[in-house]
Amino acid sequence: MATSKEYGLGEFDFPRGWFMIGTSADATRTPAPIRYFGKDLVIYRGESGKAYVVDAYCPHMGAHLAKNSTSYIVRDGEHVEGESIRCPFHGWRFGTDGACNHIPYSDFIPKAAKLATYPVIERAGIVWMWHDPEGLEPDVELANFGGHYGEPGWVEWKIDYMGDLGSHGIEIVDNMADFGHFVPIHGATDWQYFANEFMGGHLHQYYSAGHRTLTANPEDALVLDTWYEGPGFLQSEMAGTFDSFIMIANTPIEDGVSRCWHALMVKVHDGSRETTREDREMALAYQEGSRLAFAQDVEIWANKRACINPLAIPKDGPYAKVRLWYRQFYNPRDKAPEIQDRVNGLHVTLDKRPGQKVA
Ligand code: FES
Ligand SMILES: [Fe+2]
Known part of the structure; x- marks a missing residue:
């Protein structure tokens, strides 16, 4: 810690x-x-x-x-x-x-x-x-979580408490850049694309590959747009076996100790019919698959030592940028634009899509 x-x-x-x-x-x-x-x-x-x-x-x-x-x-x-x-x-x-x-x-x-x-x-x-360490009123709106909560055809999430971890939030947010963990931790297969986009207070990760935990068939490509709006929670629009929406929250309890939760909503039909008990059971089973995928990250965080300076290699993904982006939230509000100017932009770690130069 x-x-x-x-x-x-x-x-x-x-x-x-x-x-x-x-x-x-x-x-x-x-x-x-x-x-x-x-x-x-x-x-x-x-x-x-x-x-x-x-x-x-x-x-x-x-x-x-x-x-x-x-x-x-x-x-x-x-x-x-x-x-x-x-x-x-x-x-x-x-x-x-x-x-x-x-x-x-x-x-x-x-x-x-x-x-x-x-x-x-x-x-x-x-x-x-x-x-707000400066005691100011919110200057950003709380996310609306894809607008899917309460939307017809979507099954609302239950909340999975993932534990109180002796890891600082930065180690959790590092995951956004962490290209190298996807094969060993999540069983990524057949990589197509991995990139990060820094956009002011938002940070995106674009992922396109197979995923052994989240796809029923390892050949099915999973396309994910995952992002942070501020330092405290991740959202992810996931197109795979079903359309779904993930939320992962990390909240500091003490300086260096984080409480973590996971939740997932699933689109079970287009809204033109009633949602059945079977639909709900299927959504819960899908949420459980996603929880297990995230638990693979959590197991690492729960047991690792703090990493103050990653021994990063170029193909690791842009850790240094993610950590710089994260600093905007630990400094006075009026310093944020200066930090954002330094990190804003797209960083492509891998691009094997047809017609693209192989990264
Ligand atoms: S009212 Fe006296 S301590 Fe709260
Ligand atoms: Fe991960």
């Missing part, structure tokens, strides 16, 4: 971006402790159904807002009132802007009685939180 500073990523220990912090089922009317970005946080759901994330410790005397089962605030069901959360210790209540809006035994409310709050969006069965 190594830290962001040890990788030389920039000024901040934790990156800017949208991050998965749990599934929709994790946000309930019972506030729950969570820990990300080296911070103790609390997640809860207000009466309106909206999910919130706030700092865990009360500004009054430092009680943990969620780790309590015996206070009468908790026992009497006053822990969440409307959209506000009430501290189990002395009952101070905090609204959605984090400001204290009620003290049971005082009309005077100090201005400093304020909790830090974080932007949260629930989308595609997942709770996403905006983390």
Whole structure:
């Protein structure tokens, strides 16, 4: 395990971006402790159904807002009132802007009685939180995950928790450039094309080859457009045995420790008929195949030592560019354009498509 500073990523220990912090089922009317970005946080759901994330410790005397089962605030069901959360210790209540809006035994409310709050969006069965080391509002929109969630003919994903890994997010994002791992790890066959495109805050990987884990028939070519929108999650449009859409999230818990999830949606028909139980079972089986393919990467990450300086050879793919691209999220926002200017563009590692020069 190594830290962001040890990788030389920039000024901040934790990156800017949208991050998965749990599934929709994790946000309930019972506030729950969570820990990300080296911070103790609390997640809860207000009466309106909206999910919130706030700092865990009360500004009054430092009680943990969620780790309590015996206070009468908790026992009497006053822990969440409307959209506000009430501290189990002395009952101070905090609204959605984090400001204290009620003290049971005082009309005077100090201005400093304020909790830090974080932007949260629930989308595609997942709770996403905006983390910004500069404390600014989001400057990028959260992805819409191909627009496939809830679309007729698509079976929605379930979330596969993949583990808490002693690997920094950069080691996970390295995978985008990692041409050399596709044959040993994923059983790539019959390579056609492998390239990366750096586009501002986005990073794409274009893959065209067979894949022993994901295609039923090893001769079937798998065509993948895989990309990151920011540092925290990968999306992939996959045309193979079925059209499908993958999401892989990595969220820092501590500096150098990442929580990882996988999910996959499958298009089972064109939307002109009802989705059957068989369709759902087939989609789940396909998701399981994809999970197993990703678990092959995870097994490496869960056991490797940190790689501060890859011993890279030219045919490895553009690791150095990926790592430079990733640095934009660990530095102040106004430095991002300068980093993007240095990496933007297409890098082709292999091109054996008919009519192309052999790489
Ligand atoms: S510590 Fe939270 S109300 Fe006193
Ligand atoms: Fe991989």
